[in-house]
Amino acid sequence: MIEVSNVQKAFDGNPVLKGINCTFETGKCNLLLGGSGTGKSVLLQCIVGLMKPDIGSITFDGTVYTNNKVGIRQEIRRKIGMLFQGSALFDSMTVAENVAFPLQMLTPEMSAEERRDRVEFCLKRVGLENAGTKMPAEVSGGMKKRVGIARAIAPQCTYLFCDEPNSGLDPATSIKIDNLIHEITHEYNITTVIVTHDMNSVIEIGEHIIFLYEGQKLWDGTKDEILNVEVPELKEFIFSSSLVRAAKRVDDEGGLAAITDEQGANI
Ligand SMILES: Nc1ncnc2c1ncn2[C@@H]1O[C@H](COP(=O)(O)OP(=O)(O)OP(=O)(O)O)[C@@H](O)[C@H]1O
Numbered sequence: 487m488i489e490v491s492n493v494q495k496a497f498d499g500n501p502v503l504k505g506i507n508c509t510f511e512t513g514k515c516n517l518l519l520g521g522s523g524t525g526k527s528v529l530l531q532c533i534v535g536l537m538k539p540d541i542g543s544i545t546f547d548g549t550v551y552t553n554n555k556v557g558i559r560q561e562i563r564r565k566i567g568m569l570f571q572g573s574a575l576f577d578s579m580t581v582a583e584n585v586a587f588p589l590q591m592l593t594p595e596m597s598a599e600e601r602r603d604r605v606e607f608c609l610k611r612v613g614l615e616n617a618g619t620k621m622p623a624e625v626s627g628g629m630k631k632r633v634g635i636a637r638a639i640a641p642q643c644t645y646l647f648c649d650e651p652n653s654g655l656d657p658a659t660s661i662k663i664d665n666l667i668h669e670i671t672h673e674y675n676i677t678t679v680i681v682t683h684d685m686n687s688v689i690e691i692g693e694h695i696i697f698l699y700e701g702q703k704l705w706d707g708t709k710d711e712i713l714n715v716e717v718p719e720l721k722e723f724i725f726s727s728s729l730v731r732a733a734k735r736v737d738d739e740g741g742l743a744a745i746t747d748e749q750g751a752n753i
Pocket residue numbers: 497502520521522523524525526527528529683
C-alpha cells in the first residue's frame with residue numbers, strides 16, 4: 487500500500503497540489519482520475535521520487551520515502567516499475583534488449599542466462615513471445631505498450647505506475663492493455679497506480695478511483711460507486727466523457743445507430 491499524506495506542491499507560488507491525502511491499495515488497479523492540469527502527473531512524479539513535495543510525506547508499505555536516507559529511497563525505487571505515456575522504448579535496441587535493460591541496471595548480479603530467461607518469460611506474459619528480435623519501429627502502438635509493461639515488470643516490481651496507458655491507442659487495443667495491467671496486478675499482487683482521464687478504463691478496471699480536481703482529492707471510491715456520486719465536479723467530468731455522452735444518446739434516441747460523435751458522425 488502507498489500512503490500519501492498532506493502532499494503539497496507549488497511552482498513559482500502557484501499551488502498545484504493542495505494537501506493530497508490518499509492511499510493506493512495493494513493488489514488493485516488504483517486510478518488517478520481527473521481532467522487536464524489537475525495535478526495528476528505532478529502527484530505521480532512526487533510519488534515515484536522524480537519531484538520533491540514542498541510539504542507532506544509518501545509511505546511505501548510502511549516505509550517513509552520522502553526525506554528518508556538515500557539507501558532506503560533507492561531500495562524503494564528498485565521496486566518501482568514504470569510504464570511511460572509514449573512507451574519510451576530505446577529505438578536503437580531490440581524489443582528483448584529493451585526488456586533486459588532494467589535488469590542490467592538493477593540486478594547486475596544476474597547471469598546472462600537468467601536475464602535471457604526472465605526477458606523470455608516477461609515477453610511471453612504480455613503475449614510477445616515472438617517479437618524479441620524486432621526493433622521498436624517495427625511494432626504497433628499496442629505492442630509497444632506491451633513491451634513497456636514487460637520492461638516494467640521484468641525486475642519483479644512491487645509497485646507499477648502507468649502514465650495514461652491508453653494514449654494513442656484505439657478503443658479495442660485500449661481495453662486489451664487495461665485488462666493486461668489488471669491481470670498482472672492481481673497475478674503478482676502489485677500496487678498499481680494508473681493516471682488516466684479515460685472513462686472506459688474507469689468502467690473496465692477501476693477498482694479504486696481517486697478523483698483529483700484543481701490539486702485536491704474530491705472523491706475516492708470504486709467503479710460501482712462512481713456513476714451515482716453527488717460531487718458536482720466529478721459528475722461534470724463523467725458526463726462530459728465521450729463514452730457517457732454516447733451512451734446517453736443511445737438511451738435518449740434508442741439503438742446503436744444513435745451512437746454518434748460530437749459532430750454527429752457515426753462512431
Ligand atoms: N515543472 C513544472 N513547472 C511549472 N509548472 C508545472 C510543472 N509541472 C506541472 N506544472 C503545472 O502544474 C499543473 C498540473 O500539471 P499536471 O501535468 O500535473 O496536470 P495533469 O493533471 O497531469 O494534466 P494532463 O492530463 O493534461 O497531463 C499545470 O498547471 C502545469 O502547468
